[in-house]
Amino acid sequence: MGLFVIAFVVLVLGLVFGSFANVLIYRLPLNISIVRPGSFCPACKEPLAADEKLPLMSYLSQGGRCLHCKEKISLRYPLVELTMALGWLGLLLHYGAAFEALVGAVLFFFLLTTAATDLSSGLIPDKLTIPMMIIGFALSFYPFGLTPFSSLLGVLIGGGLLLIFALLGKVIFKREAMGGGDLKLLAGIGAFVGWEAVLLTAFIAVLTGAIYGAIYQGITKKKELRFGPFLALGGLVAFLFSDTILGWYLSL
Ligand SMILES: [Zn+2]
Numbered sequence: 001m002g003l004f005v006i007a008f009v010v011l012v013l014g015l016v017f018g019s020f021a022n023v024l025i026y027r028l029p030l031n032i033s034i035v036r037p038g039s040f041c042p043a044c045k046e047p048l049a050a051d052e053k054l055p056l057m058s059y060l061s062q063g064g065r066c067l068h069c070k071e072k073i074s075l076r077y078p079l080v081e082l083t084m085a086l087g088w089l090g091l092l093l094h095y096g097a098a099f100e101a102l103v104g105a106v107l108f109f110f111l112l113t114t115a116a117t118d119l120s121s122g123l124i125p126d127k128l129t130i131p132m133m134i135i136g137f138a139l140s141f142y143p144f145g146l147t148p149f150s151s152l153l154g155v156l157i158g159g160g161l162l163l164i165f166a167l168l169g170k171v172i173f174k175r176e177a178m179g180g181g182d183l184k185l186l187a188g189i190g191a192f193v194g195w196e197a198v199l200l201t202a203f204i205a206v207l208t209g210a211i212y213g214a215i216y217q218g219i220t221k222k223k224e225l226r227f228g229p230f231l232a233l234g235g236l237v238a239f240l241f242s243d244t245i246l247g248w249y250l251s252l
Helices: 003-030 057-061 076-095 099-121 126-139 148-173 180-220 228-250
Strands: none
Touching: 003 076, 003 099, 003 126, 057 076, 076 099, 099 126, 099 180, 099 228, 126 148, 126 180, 148 180, 180 228
16 A cells, blocks of 8 residues: 555544544533434534534535534634644654554544643543543553553653642642643653653643743733643654654753
8 A cells, every 4th residue: 555545544534533533522521422412513403414524524515604503613623623634644754654653643632632622611521631541551562662661650750740830830829720631631641652751741831831821811911821732732742752852952
């Protein structure tokens, strides 16, 4: 099978899993079953026909509106589907058809889904982060560069590190700096990237979050900053480039 055919299959799979991610992003914070009922319009609750469920295609063909109530469909749906597909394609091109690309795709699925759920609802559900820890640890048994020991340590350090930040934030800033969801997300990332890279993840997340927070709060005067997207960004960068970045750092 040529790379072109694999790339096409990966793009289609990415759209389908992006569509599944949209189900999780909408339903998990509302505590609705992810199986029943089938897909429906969030505005008028009308069940969707098979051709209205096609990822991306139905959004484009319907002009971004529900066929029944003509309500606008959130841009989040096509964006998540497209980001998943392009992210998976990027991983394939970066790693080739290797096991690392598969691990990266699973991690990317969790990162995009948790970040989007946090952005839309302010929650990072356990139903995402607990499976993330278990699956990340299970994948580390296949030798692709991460040992089960490093994965397990990544979970403990990821969770423990944010716990310290959270307690410090309470003492220093007298407010909840981080929630339990953030903590479990970093633990989940640790399971995929190992203990060294989870430190890098936290560093990138705190740095980018602080810079964004300073600008965002300066403009909007809002206190609340959702930290999940920054953890997701840190996790992705750490997964892709931790060897390069840590190697460069240690050689200084
Ligand atoms: Zn509708």
